[in-house]
Amino acid sequence: MTVLPYLVAGWIFLIGVYGLVTSRDLIHAVGCLAVTQSSTYVLLLAVGYRNGGTAPVFADAPTDSRVVDPVVQALALTDIVVGATVTALLLALVVQLRKRHGTVDPDALSELKG
Amino acid sequence: MTDVLIVVALLLVAGAATAAVLNRDPMRQALVLSFLGLALALLFTFLQAPDVALSQLAVGSAVTPLMILLTVRKVRRRPGSGDGVDKPAGRER
Amino acid sequence: MSPRVRLWVFLVGAAGFAALFAAACLDLPAFGTVPHPYGVRAVHAALSHHTANVIASVNFDLRAFDTLGEESILFSAVIGTVVLLRQARDEHRKDPEPATVHPPVRRFALLTLPFALLVGLYVIAHGQISPGGGFQGGVVAATALHLLYIAADYRALERVRPLTLYEIGEAAGEAAYVITGLAAVLAGSAFLANVLPFGTLATLSSGGTAMVLNAAVGLEVTSGIVVLLARFLDQAVEIEEPGEGGGSPRDTRDSGGNGDDERERA
């Protein structure tokens, strides 16, 4: 339990990169990138967790309760939404590539370049 | 008890991530990604981060898969062209 | 690089990463044991500004300048997508065929739509009190709007979704954020400093400028995601490339589900 969350984050990162490397379809590759991204959220939140801590939201908790780290949560929170728009940008690029070159296979695309 | 929940959620997330990568057809991948989004949201709730869970829920389980589905539909509309589609339709049963 | 070589390069890199990462993990403090000095200070700072949700306080008060950067990434990513997905000169629009929707589904969607929008607004508005805020609520509200796509169909969605308005909304959100920051300068403080009265902890009007910035982000994210989804829907449903034959897009679909579907109907 003491290192499992960190190792799971590492595994998600590796499997995501594996998908990116072996992908034959750019849309699939963008999906793999989304998976890779999620590994950072798991790692950040795992680092910020404290045993017996609760969320640093004091609307329904006393202000002296033991809380988990809010800074890493704020980092992960904004990145998730911003990451989604970046995913959209990548998918838009895929649509354009498909229009110009008629394929979404990265290997076929690099052959086109020569 | 919280630890047990966290461990189960971690394993669920790891499994979902693996399945999302190994499903090579983006149409199928989109649904696995949506599952991954929900699993991550559960994990984040157990890690006492409901804010992040909300964010992940909205983005991971709805917006990203939806955009992938729309891109797939756009890209595959032209009939008879070679896409990077490597799973024939009949393989699923 | 051939796929084989690439895979080998990956395997070597992955093995190296795995070894170093595992070594680093074993050296990290055990999961959930160490208090974080910055986290403790952030909690104190948030409480001194009467913001119950410390995460919102970190985002919109302590690190407001950082969030401006994040927001700008979001803004430019949306603009980039809009530019990439605009209708080119050689493409033409065609009306999608109206779909018939099963009455229970339509009734459910029409009943849920206002409620889902309300949930989105609630999540935005309660950002500084309970879990939520502009980033999350914005996405919920934008997704809720697309319930209409199921409830009626795409043309109904287009009618109630004046896209220009959302494009303006997105820019207005970004502008409001910067203006709030500049207003603090005019008030004699630093850029994006929290100059408004802090209010009472855990009420709707607490948190000072955090509340205003939260609303600005909510506006921008809602509009941004609506614009994004609209562009993708346009491309997928309406815009045709010159090489594409006529007919409904559903006929030329080549999805993984097609074969099975035919069999199920047979």
Add this chain to the structure above:
Amino acid sequence: MSTSDGWLAAALVPLLALVPVLWRIAYGSPGDRLIGQNLTSLLAGLVLLLAAQGFHRTSYNDVALVVSVLGPTGTLIYARFLDVLPDSRLVRWTALVGVPATVLPLCVATGPGRAMAKLLLIGVLLIAGSVVTSGRGAREGVTA
């Protein structure tokens, strides 16, 4: 803050039920995958409700509220794209039995008030969403 292990142990049940659902989503037919998606949001909603009670934080219920709204929306949108919306007795019965079995004890534990109203609302939304998206005959409407 202290936690109630009983509620958290109860949350483990729907959480573990998600494991076979993942299998179905990853390797099932299109119809199976949609049923899986539907079940996922339903079970996740139940886990979140039970966990919120277990952690003694009513504000966590907001996450469950968003699941109950976005879950059926997601299912219906996917149904539109995959052109299947299968009739599923499994989803219907999980909703009709599982949701009351979760929400009613939670209501008893919370006592009357705003929190209870919210719980009931989430329960109603979860049931309505699941019944509509798994209903008999819904399929024809979507594929037309």
